[in-house]
Amino acid sequence: xxxxxxxxxxxxxxxxxxSPVDAxxxxxxxxxxxxxxxxxxxxxxxxxxxxxxxxxxxPVVIDSERLGDALAELDSHERTLLDRTTGRIRAFAExxxxxxxxxxxxxxxxxxxxRWLPVKTTGAYAPGGRHPLPSSVLMTVIPARxxxxxxxxxxxxxxxxxTLAAAAISGAxxxxxxxxxxxxxxxxFGVLSPACDLVIGPGNRWVTAAKKYLFGExxxxxxxxxxxxxxxxxxxxxxxxxASDLLAQAExxxxxxxxxxxxxxxxxxxxxxxxxxxxxxxxxxxVASSALEGxxxxxxxxxxQAVELGDRLAPEHLALHVADAEEMAVRLSAYxxxxxGAKSAEVFADYGAGPNHVLPTGRxxxxxSGLSVATFLxxxxxxxxxxxxxxAKDAADLARLEGLEAHAxxxxxxx
Numbered sequence: 001x002x003x004x005x006x007x008x009x010x011x012x013x014x015x016x017x018x019s020p021v022d023a024x025x026x027x028x029x030x031x032x033x034x035x036x037x038x039x040x041x042x043x044x045x046x047x048x049x050x051x052x053x054x055x056x057x058x059p060v061v062i063d064s065e066r067l068g069d070a071l072a073e074l075d076s077h078e079r080t081l082l083d084r085t086t087g088r089i090r091a092f093a094e095x096x097x098x099x100x101x102x103x104x105x106x107x108x109x110x111x112x113x114x115r116w117l118p119v120k121t122t123g124a125y126a127p128g129g130r131h132p133l134p135s136s137v138l139m140t141v142i143p144a145r146x147x148x149x150x151x152x153x154x155x156x157x158x159x160x161x162x163t164l165a166a167a168a169i170s171g172a173x174x175x176x177x178x179x180x181x182x183x184x185x186x187x188x189f190g191v192l193s194p195a196c197d198l199v200i201g202p203g204n205r206w207v208t209a210a211k212k213y214l215f216g217e218x219x220x221x222x223x224x225x226x227x228x229x230x231x232x233x234x235x236x237x238x239x240x241x242x243a244s245d246l247l248a249q250a251e252x253x254x255x256x257x258x259x260x261x262x263x264x265x266x267x268x269x270x271x272x273x274x275x276x277x278x279x280x281x282x283x284x285x286x287v288a289s290s291a292l293e294g295x296x297x298x299x300x301x302x303x304x305q306a307v308e309l310g311d312r313l314a315p316e317h318l319a320l321h322v323a324d325a326e327e328m329a330v331r332l333s334a335y336x337x338x339x340x341g342a343k344s345a346e347v348f349a350d351y352g353a354g355p356n357h358v359l360p361t362g363r364x365x366x367x368x369s370g371l372s373v374a375t376f377l378x379x380x381x382x383x384x385x386x387x388x389x390x391x392a393k394d395a396a397d398l399a400r401l402e403g404l405e406a407h408a409x410x411x412x413x414x415x
Contacts, residue, residue: 003243003275005260005297007268010309013259013298020225020362021209029181029209036185044191047182053157054178061192062164062175070164078162082134082169085352089138092354093146096373107383109390114379118148119219121194122376123187124172125201126156126163128179134166139356140201140371141170147376153193155183179203181210188218200371202358221375222368225361228257229346230315232306232328233271235264237321241342242267243274245319248347250291251284258295259315261306268297307331314365317346336365388414 035043041060048054074082103113124140127133137154144152154172156163157179167175174193176186184207187196199211200221211220229249233242246258260271275292279285300306307328310318314334322328325341332338336359339346350357358371385391392415399407 003272003277003279003292005268005272005275005292005295007299008296010298010300010305013296013309013313020223020364021205021212025205026209026212029206030213032181032206033185033188033210033213036182036191037189040189040191044178044182044186047180048157048178051157051180053180058177060177062159062167062177064168064173067164067168067172067175070161071168073161074165078165082138082162082166085135086138086142086169088352088354089142089356090146093143093373096143097146100374100377109387110383110385112381112383114381116377117380118144118150118376119197119378120149121151121196121198122149122153123184123193123196123199124152124154125179125183125187125199125203125207126154127203127207128157128159128163132156132158132160132163134160134162135351135357136202137163137166137172138170138352139358141167141172143356143371143373144200144376145171147373149376151194153187153196155179155187157183180206183207184210184214188214198376200358200375221358221371222360222364223362224358224364226255226257227252227317228259228315228361229317229319230259230261230310230313231319231321232303232310233260233262233264233267233321234303234323235267236323237262237267237271238342239267239270239274240278241345242271242321243278245321245346246271246275246292246295247278247282247288248345248350249317250288250295251282252287252291254287254290255294256291258291259298259313260296261298261300261309263300263302263306265299268299271297303328310335314360314363316359316361316365317349319344319346334365336360336370385414 032047100116102115105113122144126136141152152172153174154167155176155178159177176192184199186192187199198219202224208223212223227249231242231245249256250258282288310332311334316336318335319339320328321342329340337349337355349355356371360368392411395411396408
């Protein structure tokens with residue numbers, strides 16, 4: 001376990017960013033989705049058994065009563081741990097919701113505004129393949145409940161008792177014990193649960209491909225690829241902390257992308273030594289080592305170039321291990337979530353400090369945000385006119401410029 005990192009330049013680092021879904025996976029996921037659309041539960045069971053998510057005859061639907069039983073059966077440590085984590089996530093979501101205000105303003109001839117309205121049904125996917133992820137259940141269901149979503153179903157393959165308990169404590173109405181593209185299709189079409197207006201949550205390439213295929217037919221939160229972190233480190237960085245943050249991402253998946261960005265070759269050497277030391281005793285060293293092989297150390301000229309490249313990479317997680325992290329933070333503008341200073345471990349966000357850990361990957365942070373209360377809300381606008389004469393003539397004249405006479409007449413009838 002060497003902990004060695006490929007050293008690359010800024011241009012090569014940008015060229016290596018990949019699409020979250022390859023064409024072959026998208027094609028094969030589409031076949032599964034259409035099979036579920038056509039055959040419903042039978043297709044879900046066939047694909048679930050084929051991929052090892054279900055045993056023959058095993059129930060797919062786990063109702064709220066069984067979820068509640070799993071919560072009641074937790075030992076006191078696990079229960080209080082879930083309680084504390086749930087409380088932090090909910091408190092942050094409630095503060096987010098309080099920032100989203102309805103609007104009511106005067107306009108020429110009347111009033112207009114918007115209302116923040118929740119979607120009615122949401123499907124929340126939580127991975128369960130390599131490791132059970134009850135934290136993802138909490139992160140997806142709790143903000144939806146705070147937003148006011150009426151019906152929320154979780155899908156997660158091979159759910160463990162702690163995953164079921166997390167679904168209960170976060171307020172899910174039920175859980176489908178399936179994964180992959182068939183799970184996304186089941187939530188979207190309402191095969192074993194109510195049909196969902198919005199399907200959200202992280203997952204593997206099959207999950208992402210199914211979400212991409214169904215985008216427009218149902219709402220989705222985004223297309224997530226493998227987990228990634230970029231750590232900007234200067235000569236003051238603690239190599240052990242940098243290495244620990246890189247490994248925390250690397251152990252997710254062999255395709256995870258751990259990246260160190262620095263202006264110092266000595267920092268690279270120090271971090272590589274720390275990586276080797278920590279890998280030696282890491283139970284997940286096989287997965288983490290594979291991810292490190294695909295990661296990199298980007299050598300920049302100075303910290304100004306690091307800031308510019310950080311915004312161009314727009315990573316899922318961006319961590320600042322530099323002398324003046326607060327000053328650098330205000331100069332950055334494209335990231336899923338930002339971790340300011342060496343004490344601010346990315347893992348704290350993974351496990352419920354407050355902000356959500358479902359974040360855009362693959363440079364998606366250039367144009368979208370991570371999951372939040374706002375994901376489940378729509379700013380729906382309204383107009384009420386008491387004196388339409390103020391605008392009716394302009395509306396009619398513009399309509400005629402576009403050749404739409406019925407529009408013009410509809411406006412003039414209000415004069």
